[in-house]
Amino acid sequence: MKYCSKCGNEVFDDAVVCVSCGRRIERDPLYRVVTPLETNRSLLKFILLSLITFNIYGIIVMSTISTDINIIASRYDGKKTMHYCLMSFVFSWLTLGIYPFYWYHQLSNRIGDELNRRDLGYSFNSDTFWLWRILGSLIIVGPFIYMNKLLTAMNMLADDYNYWG
Secondary structure (H helix, E strand, O other), rough: EOOOOOOOOOOOOOOOOOOOOOOOOOOOHHOOOOOOOOOOEEEEEEEEHHHHHOOHHHHHHHHHHHHHHHHHHHHOOOOOOOOOOHHHHHHHHHHHEEEEEEEEHHHHHHHHHHHOOOOOOOOOOHHHHHHHHHHHHOOOHHHHHHHHHHHHHHHHHHHHHHHOO
């Protein structure tokens, strides 16, 4: 048996939270993630490197996000997000540009669900996509706000995953 570092009550060895006070139970370093996920995504870096590389960097970042959300959330929700390149280069053309709307909607919801499941307290879901990425394009800065929120949410999830698994 282990003990809670906050209240001192006994907790089971495999417990994630203390039943008395609700504090997360620290795991042994043995259970840490072997290959940590990237947590240094930023909007400025995304914009500048995408411009310099003719959007190759943007494709790499979005591909990493689609892979990372599968690593983080698949064992809990049983879903799998299609890889960004497959969506972008194949299904986008086959559906005359409609599928990316569905893909971003699903991705945003999945990230939001995982943020809620991990109790990270950051508001992000499909409403964020429709409000900022789609309607926000009318005020020009909306898609940038969406991308910033997406990168922030993924940084938070990756950081939490790197620590808790």
